Every structure is written in structure tokens, then in C-alpha cells.
Amino acid sequence: MPPPSASRKFMYPEQSVPYSVYIKQEHPDELFAKLEKPGKLQLEERPTFLKVGALATVKGSAYMEYGKTKVMTSIEPPRELNKQTKKIGTLGLVTCTLKYAPFAVKDPACIPRKETSMALALKKALEPVICRHEFPYFQLEIKVLIIDDDGCALSTAINCCGAALVDAGIATYDLITASTVCKYKDVEFVNPNAVIEQLVSTITNSESDEEHGIVVTASLAAVDQITECFQKGYFKPETLQQLTDHTLAINERILDTVRYVLFNKVKTLLEKEKEAREVIETINAITESTVAE
Template sequence: MLRITQTKNTLLDGATIAEQLYATPKDCEQFFESIEKPTELVVAPRSTFIRAGVLTTVRGSAYMEYGNTKMMAIVAPPRELVRSSAGRVNMGVLNCYVNFAAFASGELASLPEREKHLGSMLTKALEPLVCRNEFLNFQLDIRVLILDDDGCLLSTAINCCGVALVECGISTYDLIAASTACIYRDQVFLNPSAKVEELLWQHRGGNALLGSSSSSKKDEKAATIQEYGLLINASMDSFEQLAQCQQCGYLKPETYVRLLDYTLQINKSLRELIKRVLTERVKEQHVLDMRERDEERLEDERLATIIERLQQQGLNEFIQSNIKEDPYTKK
């Protein structure tokens, strides 16, 4: 006999909707029928914008737009641990903090719990990426501010933090890229929106497992279990390693492998985009450094000319030669 037990899974708590759109399985089905479904499966990331070094007050920062999901990541330089806690670790400590902007979510009551869970999952995803053996007895803090939530929060945060870490100069083993895929009623959603994630969250208690229901026992036995679930995958392609792979819901092994292949393909596209963004950032920084060096050289030449004139003319003559009469007081 199949028993369905409702368990709490915080992986799907990354989405939020301002109003309760549905509360019963019937409402869920009506909502599922009303949402826009992709006509063909396009294994590609959303329209993406990434900018490294958006803040001048910190060394490592990045801003990312993944569709309508917008967030900013800030990496602070490593700081020494307190002596009492430093003796208990043999590697650097990585802490990630996630915060929602006041206008980013409509459910203010659940924000502290969601921020805590997203921060914990983000820390687990970035720990295999950072070379923590290079800053022993030091702590590295990463802060993420979510400005707009339209799904794929965790995967977008992983991508944004990966760019900010490189911008800060923190040693990493590879570039990291992450993406999200889900399935519901045999419909695959790549880069699901917040509403699709909320639909899965409503069904995680088991109401969506039964594909059909009837009053007769025969129909109950014939009821099939339909797949539903969400997969978040963060990968480092150079080592062919998964930094994090989280799944929840009910997925068959072949479906799990299929969604995993989709996310890996999306991650490759995101990796190339991140690599191009960081390359352009290095070129931009090189141009700024050369411009600053030229300005310093011109300033040094001007000061050298002034010092040479001062040595030739003497102090008093040099001062008198540089005094100019005010044209307004000449009268």
C-alpha cells in the first residue's frame, strides 16, 4: 500500500506570490491550465545581464538580471576569526547571507525563514568552489540582496556570487554556473518562474501525486503516480564536477537524468557568458589602469618642471613669477 507522508522541503520555498492564488487541488489544476506553457523545449538560459564591479566602495561586487529576477552580490575581504573559534577549524570559513529588499516580496512573514534557508544552500554550493585552504583561520562573508523575485533564486544567486568572488580576487578552483529545471504533469519547465515554483510548493504535500481519482476502488488502484519536482544544479565544467545538486518532489530516475542533462547544457551557456563578462571586465580595468598611469606620468612631469624652475630661479623669484594680478582689482 502506498503511503504518502507530507514532509517539509525548503528547496521550493524560493518562490513567493503576493496573494494566495489557490488552496485546493482543484484550484491548482485550474491555475496550471491557465499558465503559459512552452510550445517547444528550448534548452537555453533566460535573457541574462551580468555586471561585475558595480560598487566602488567594496572590492568584489556583481549585479545580475536573470529574466525578471534581479539581485546583487557583495564579497567582503577575508577577516580573521576570533581566537576561540579559530582553533576548531583547519580551513577558511565561508558564510553567505541572503536578504530580500522590502519591495521584492509580498510575504513578509515568511521572509526570515526563506532568507536563512537560501543562505544555507548558497553556502553549501560555494564551499567546493572557493580555495578555503588559502586563508586559514579567516572568514569570508558573502551578502546577496534580492531586488526582484521571478523564480530561480538560488541558481541566480550562485551565478552572481561566482562573478563577485572572481572580481574580489578570491582564489577559486573554477567558474561556477547554476540553473533550475522542474516538471509537473509531464510538462518540463526550464528556468521556471515564481508562479510555477509556487505551484510545485503547493503540491509537495502529495496532492499532485495521484494522476486521477475516483470513488470506485478499481479506479483508485488504476490511479497512476505522476511526476512532479524541481532540480537545481551547480556545476564546474573544467573538473566535470557538481558543486551542488538538489532535488525535491517525485522524479523517476530517467526523468532525473533528463533534467540533469538540461541543466548541464544551460550551465555551459551561462559559463561562456560569465567568462565573457569577466574577460571584458579585465580589459576594462586594464584600460582604466593605463589611463590612471598616464595621468600620474603627466602629473610627475608637471611637478618635475616646477621643481626644475624652482632650482634655477630661486624661491623668491619663482614666487614672484607665479603671482598674477587679479584683473578685477586692477582698476
């Protein structure tokens, strides 16, 4: 029984199938053999583009490209809650909505499930970082749009939200960063792309002893805390700890990027302000001198 909302969101006719089904399917093992495998484990982020304040119409926004993954976030200013709402407490409420563009993934059938589960994970990752006691009886709405998903969608969304929160002027305890690591057939993939993410969930030999799975960790570097750790697959406990450590190392690299972008944003803002002040001062000086005459 699909959730009633699923059929409404998914606009394609139920009977149609993508033509790629009729193309000769590659066996996962062959696909894996063809994949470019990382020679040495490099705990680095992908080439990243981040723009804060990308939208003029909302209070805070950010646009992030993480490799080919493209995410847009917008944050509305906190809104007062209806007095009848039962959820009222002394802490502000955070709601996250996450939408996939219909063309963001190859197989649009998986979108409804991804949207709900990622929105939940996003909320859990962001709640601890926001100073919620600063806006009791208010609700903060965070909207995320995934424009293109080439792996690491959840971690990119978290990174993007972290930057957008700062842009919106919402008080946070720290800057939040997140990253994704996969393991498949004893090879570790840092920042996996969509092909690898798809591959990880399939396994050819279910009798063997090998591990497979994906780990997403969101962390706060300054206070040394993990706000969200999400894993699925099949791991030994030691592997999980090792992969979590790797994600934390990448998180610190991403933090540098985000910090740099935010720093530049503030710098340009201050410069603009200074220029404006100088202009006003010169105008004042001119008017004063003319008045004196």
C-alpha cells in the first residue's frame, strides 16, 4: 500500500518503463570491473561551488554544486505558530521539506521514498545545530530542492542548509558539514557518485562474507559532535567506525570551503557598507560646505 501522497507526486504513467530496461543490462560485477577505482584513499571533498544568498526573495538561501550534484536551499524567517498547535514548547520548531526535481535521478520511481526519508534525516541533522531556544513559539521552515543528484545528495543538502542558516542570520552553535563514504567489495569510495550508490545496494553473491554499505555523517567540528550518523548496508562494527572517521576527516575539509565562502561574503558586505558610508560622508561634507556659504 503506497502512501496516498506518493501517487500524486509521481506524475509519470504507472505502466510506462524507461527504455533503458531494454538495453542489455550489465552484470553488477562487470560494472564494478569497469569502474574507476581510487588507487589511494584520499580523504578530500569534490570540486565544490557554493554561493550564499543565491535567492533574493527569501531571508536566507544557498546554492551548492558538489561535483555534479546540485542543491538549492531556501530558509524563510521564523513564523509564529498557531496558538492551537499542540506541539508548542519552549523550543522553536524546525520543519524541513525536500523536493527532487523530476529529472534529478535516472529512475523517478524512487523519488517519493527518497524525499520523505531524506527530509527526516535532514531535520535530525539540523535540529541540534540551531539555537532553538532563541525563537520559542516560532517555526522555522527549511526548503531544499535537489536539482541534480550524482551521489552524496543528503550530505550536500546538509552542507547547503548549514551555509543558508548562516545567511539567514539564524543563530547556530557551530557550522555543520556532512559527507558520504561507501564500501563495496572491499573498495572504499569517498564521495560516491550515483552509479556507485546504486551499485552498493545490489550484491551479487549473498553467501560470501563481504561487506557493503553507505555511511553519511554530519558533524560539528568545533564542539566535536556528530549530529547525524546514517548508515545502511552490511558492515562489521570495526568497518563502521573506520568509515565514520573518514567521513569526519572529509567534513573538516568541507568546513574550510564553507568557512572561506562565508568569510568572503561578510567581507564584501562590509566593504559595500564602508563604501556607502564614505559616499554619505562626502555628500554630507558637500552639503555642509554649501550651507556654510
